[in-house]
Amino acid sequence: MGNLTYTRLIAIDAEHPDPETIQLAAEQVQKGGLVAFPTETVYGLGANALDASAIGKIYSAKGRPSNNPLIAHIATLEQIEQVAVDIPETAYQLAAYFWPGPLTLVLPRHERVPDVASAGRDTVAVRFPAHPVARALIKAAGVPIVAPSANRFTRPSATTAQHVLADLNGRVDIILDGGPTHIGVESTVLDLTAPTPIVLRPGGVTLEALQTVLPEILAPAQHVPMDDAEARPASPGMLIKHYSPNAEVLVFDGEAEAVTRRMRETASQRMADGQRVGLLLTDEDRPAFADLPVVVQPLGAAHDLAHIAQQLFAGLRALDAQQVDVILARQFPAEGMGRAIADRLLRAAEGRVIEVE
Numbered sequence: 001m002g003n004l005t006y007t008r009l010i011a012i013d014a015e016h017p018d019p020e021t022i023q024l025a026a027e028q029v030q031k032g033g034l035v036a037f038p039t040e041t042v043y044g045l046g047a048n049a050l051d052a053s054a055i056g057k058i059y060s061a062k063g064r065p066s067n068n069p070l071i072a073h074i075a076t077l078e079q080i081e082q083v084a085v086d087i088p089e090t091a092y093q094l095a096a097y098f099w100p101g102p103l104t105l106v107l108p109r110h111e112r113v114p115d116v117a118s119a120g121r122d123t124v125a126v127r128f129p130a131h132p133v134a135r136a137l138i139k140a141a142g143v144p145i146v147a148p149s150a151n152r153f154t155r156p157s158a159t160t161a162q163h164v165l166a167d168l169n170g171r172v173d174i175i176l177d178g179g180p181t182h183i184g185v186e187s188t189v190l191d192l193t194a195p196t197p198i199v200l201r202p203g204g205v206t207l208e209a210l211q212t213v214l215p216e217i218l219a220p221a222q223h224v225p226m227d228d229a230e231a232r233p234a235s236p237g238m239l240i241k242h243y244s245p246n247a248e249v250l251v252f253d254g255e256a257e258a259v260t261r262r263m264r265e266t267a268s269q270r271m272a273d274g275q276r277v278g279l280l281l282t283d284e285d286r287p288a289f290a291d292l293p294v295v296v297q298p299l300g301a302a303h304d305l306a307h308i309a310q311q312l313f314a315g316l317r318a319l320d321a322q323q324v325d326v327i328l329a330r331q332f333p334a335e336g337m338g339r340a341i342a343d344r345l346l347r348a349a350e351g352r353v354i355e356v357e
């Protein structure tokens with residue numbers, strides 16, 4: 001565990017960030033400190049991307065293994081050349097559509113980006129976030145900012161400043177509180193150094209949207225189990241245990257009615273065993289469970305995937321706060337934003353997706 005520091009939580013207007021507050025946070029970054037800040041996806045835990053010792057603090061604050069590389073955040077398109085080299089034309093084509101926004105591009109790494117930022121790889125992940133606070137902070141700092149999601153390793157990502165504080169109090173110098181984030185799941189990570197561009201992590205930009213610009217882009221590959229020590233995943237962040245609340249998570253997939261029946265049976269069994277049961281439910285699913293003495297965390301309407309994505313991590317954390325032993329959820333179809341939601345549920349469940357006949 002690293003040295004403890006005093007964490008300052010400072011409120012900031014998400015649309016019109018106060019320049020003095022930004023300046024204070026930027027100076028903390030320049031001094032080699034850690035600043036947590038909102039992006040349009042989730043909160044990030046930021047440090048100067050060109051300062052190896054500051055970057056080292058990120059890994060210890062998160063308890064993150066040092067083989068998991070970080071994303072370098074930039075505030076202008078031109079800044080891409082400060083962190084990457086041999087940038088393919090496709091990067092600029094995608095940037096024209098999706099930047100600023102929730103898309104991260106893996107590119108050949110510029111030598112001035114320290115090894116630790118990229119966990120020793122010769123590539124670097126680059127993102128130009130859209131959030132006014134993130135953009136103002138990177139601009140004021142005058143350097144690219146590396147930032148993983150601002151949660152402790154394997155925990156659900158933080159979508160509010162309170163989540164950041166709960167995980168990282170005493171481990172980060174400043175938290176800029178710009179309110180809840182809009183997208184709620186992390187950026188899509190796209191590897192442009194692979195022979196054919198491939199999505200390493202589904203996220204805020206859908207595969208379908210990416211393919212309208214570059215039709216050859218490949219869908220994310222199968223996950224790699226955490227206990228497979230030999231495996232070297234293309235993206236080490238894609239471990240199967242990830243986004244986990246303290247409670248056990250069980251995800252059910254299959255025909256709608258059959259899934260409802262199985263979820264009810266499982267809830268009843270667990271309650272009979274003396275467990276406290278939490279359910280993550282869409283509005284459409286709620287009536288089918290209304291008679292059960294369970295803790296329900298509503299996700300909103302099933303068709304409103306943007307809203308569900310926004311609520312997902314907060315919902316997992318809210319059920320933890322209610323001290324449930326187990327969380328049951330229905331799997332989402334892996335299409336559009338559903339792909340990122342299904343991926344996060346799968347990882348929250350550490351791969352325990354129950355296929356219902």
Ligand code: TXA
Pocket residue numbers: 039041042043044045068069070071102104106118121123124125127129147148149150185186187188189200201234235236237238
């Ligand atoms: O939305 C987001 O991307 C947020 C906000 C703060 O920008 N950041 C975020 O960072 O989610 P993090 O560190 O939690 O996830 C970064 C992901 C991991 O899966 C990591 O393995 C992958 O990007 N990644 C980073 N650099 C990479 C590289 N050079 N090659 C392949 N994958 C990389």
Ligand code: MG
Pocket residue numbers: 148149157
């Ligand atoms: Mg993360």
